[in-house]
Amino acid sequence: MTLGTTVETSPETSTDWWRSAVVYQLYIRSFADGNGDGVGDIAGIRAHLTHLRDLGVDAVWINPWYPSPMADAGYDVSDYRAIEPVFGTAEEASAMIAEAHALGLRVLLDIVPNHSSDEHAWFRAALGGDTAARERYIFRAGRGDGSQPPNDWQSVFGGGAWTRVVDGAWYLHLFDAGQPDLNWENPEVVAEFEDVLRFWFDRGVDGFRIDVAHGLVKEAGLPDVGDEPEELLDGGHRPGHPFWDRDGVHEIYRGWRAVADSYPEPKVFVAEAWVAGAERLVRYLRPDELHTAFNFPYLNTAWDATSLRTVIDESLETYATVDAPATWVLSNHDVVRHVSRMGRPHGDGGRHTLNTLPPVETLDRGLGTIRARAAAMLMFALPGSAYVYQGDELGLWEVEDLPGEVRQDPTWFRTNQEEIGRDGCRVPIPWSGTEAPFGFSPGGASAAPWLPQPADFAGVTVAAEESDPGSMLALYRAALRLRRELPGLGAGTLTWRDAPDGVLAFDREPGFTCVLNLSGAPVALPEGTRVLLASGPLAGGELPGDTAVWLER
Ligand code: NOJ
Numbered sequence: 209m210t211l212g213t214t215v216e217t218s219p220e221t222s223t224d225w226w227r228s229a230v231v232y233q234l235y236i237r238s239f240a241d242g243n244g245d246g247v248g249d250i251a252g253i254r255a256h257l258t259h260l261r262d263l264g265v266d267a268v269w270i271n272p273w274y275p276s277p278m279a280d281a282g283y284d285v286s287d288y289r290a291i292e293p294v295f296g297t298a299e300e301a302s303a304m305i306a307e308a309h310a311l312g313l314r315v316l317l318d319i320v321p322n323h324s325s326d327e328h329a330w331f332r333a334a335l336g337g338d339t340a341a342r343e344r345y346i347f348r349a350g351r352g353d354g355s356q357p358p359n360d361w362q363s364v365f366g367g368g369a370w371t372r373v374v375d376g377a378w379y380l381h382l383f384d385a386g387q388p389d390l391n392w393e394n395p396e397v398v399a400e401f402e403d404v405l406r407f408w409f410d411r412g413v414d415g416f417r418i419d420v421a422h423g424l425v426k427e428a429g430l431p432d433v434g435d436e437p438e439e440l441l442d443g444g445h446r447p448g449h450p451f452w453d454r455d456g457v458h459e460i461y462r463g464w465r466a467v468a469d470s471y472p473e474p475k476v477f478v479a480e481a482w483v484a485g486a487e488r489l490v491r492y493l494r495p496d497e498l499h500t501a502f503n504f505p506y507l508n509t510a511w512d513a514t515s516l517r518t519v520i521d522e523s524l525e526t527y528a529t530v531d532a533p534a535t536w537v538l539s540n541h542d543v544v545r546h547v548s549r550m551g552r553p554h555g556d557g558g559r560h561t562l563n564t565l566p567p568v569e570t571l572d573r574g575l576g577t578i579r580a581r582a583a584a585m586l587m588f589a590l591p592g593s594a595y596v597y598q599g600d601e602l603g604l605w606e607v608e609d610l611p612g613e614v615r616q617d618p619t620w621f622r623t624n625q626e627e628i629g630r631d632g633c634r635v636p637i638p639w640s641g642t643e644a645p646f647g648f649s650p651g652g653a654s655a656a657p658w659l660p661q662p663a664d665f666a667g668v669t670v671a672a673e674e675s676d677p678g679s680m681l682a683l684y685r686a687a688l689r690l691r692r693e694l695p696g697l698g699a700g701t702l703t704w705r706d707a708p709d710g711v712l713a714f715d716r717e718p719g720f721t722c723v724l725n726l727s728g729a730p731v732a733l734p735e736g737t738r739v740l741l742a743s744g745p746l747a748g749g750e751l752p753g754d755t756a757v758w759l760e761r
Pocket residue numbers: 280283320383419420480541542
């Protein structure tokens with residue numbers, strides 16, 4: 209089968225699978241290297257698809273795999289309908305999609321509509337002076353004598369958001385200079401992306417994660433942002449901001465939903481939208497818009513019972529107003545891995561960049577791992593859909609001591625190396641063996657992994673954890689197996705139980721109870737229950753601190 213054919217294969221389950229799906233985020237550069245060049249690729253994915261099946265996830269979301277000069281690890285796309293040669297070929301992509309479907313796994317891709325690469329044919333034509341091509345991007349004259357940028361907008365990655373080209377005009381890039389923003393007022397841009405969606409849907413892809421879904425529409429006239437702290441990757445963008453969460457984005461997604469709904473199989477979307485609160489977020493999830501969105505407030509919540517209960521309640525109540533499922537996520541390729549966040553002193557959760565977290569000297573990785581085990585069990589017990597970032601299932605931590613010379617995140621370069629950036633959560637996965645590349649690359653590889661793996665990855669390889677019933681991998685597999693078996697888990701509702709301060713306890717019907725103890729002192733288990741799974745040892749029938757348990761009533 210080639211990319212030119214329509215793929216009919218699709219797993220046979222309910223059309224509402226996405227309402228309760230556990231989705232595995234596969235960061236392709238770092239998942240598995242099939243050809244030995246030190247970079248993950250489609251051959252590596254195909255060789256390890258059974259890991260996902262054995263883990264028990266329902267779907268896989270693959271970070272951008274399109275041709276790209278890699279100014280931002282593939283989030284700078286130069287051709288939306290092809291495969292980056294470093295990652296493989298169109299034929300391999302088709303084969304991978306079919307193989308995933310045969311294993312019962314849905315496949316979601318990542319679409320990057322806010323910006324293209326500066327090497328995209330459209331942008332090259334724009335630089336060549338083609339007026340129609342310039343209209344597809346956001347070019348403006350500079351201020352004053354033209355030598356000043358058109359407004360005060362700053363790049364998310366640091367520095368100004370405008371770059372001047374040889375004829376004196378400036379173009380907007382909310383991210384790296386290699387990521388020019390597209391002009392969504394231009395009908396050609398709208399039509400192009402709807403066609404790109406169809407291109408991949410026709411090839412069997414089940415849905416898309418939408419990059420920077422809240423950024424596509426800019427305020428007419430491009431007014432200054434003015435004086436306000438820009439916590440660009442930290443959410444909380446205010447309504448009325450000139451480029452985040454503008455109302456105009458919703459019309460775009462109504463068009464995308466119509467494309468998705470034109471297929472007999474459900475084709476679904478998950479939005480990456482950093483907006484000011486759940487009320488703004490669910491506007492993306494109205495019935496004629498997107499299906500789901502990442503719940504970043506949950507990822508950003510401190511490891512504390514009151515905060516967790518508040519974010520869970522707010523999420524469930526607000527998503528219900530549009531009949532959308534809640535989603536839950538602990539980590540992704542943009543944030544410090546949650547083992548390393550939760551291993552910081554209690555109360556310092558809720559921050560997700562290395563620059564904003566307390567110093568590494570305060571990290572207790574053992575404690576972070578204990579908490580991460582409990583956090584996974586809480587997440588999988590909540591109503592809705594959940595995300596697992598590759599390596600979460602192994603308990604990987606943030607690699608905080610990468611030397612400057614191996615760092616690749618544009619944030620690091622655009623801030624004069626002040627912002628450490630996101631490389632530490634992107635270190636290649638350890639599969640087996642006792643030394644680097646830990647099975648990430650095949651024997652005799654021509655290059656080392658694109659980021660160095662620490663020696664202590666030896667203890668957290670897939671192979672090591674598979675043979676250890678106490679491992680994070682064993683816990684994830686057991687939890688996901690139960691999640692499939694128990695009718696009370698997945699989509700639905702929860703009912704809180706009375707519980708001591710610092711303890712979260714809730715029932716799901718039929719017959720399921722989850723208790724998470726964050727009180728610091730052991731608590732008794734509810735009477736009349738039987739333990740199904742615990743994130744750590746129970747002491748004499750009591751639930752210790754930082755431990756979660758699933759119970760059958
Ligand atoms: C969000 C992606 O997750 C991140 O990795 C990327 O750098 C930006 N969007 C820009 O595309």
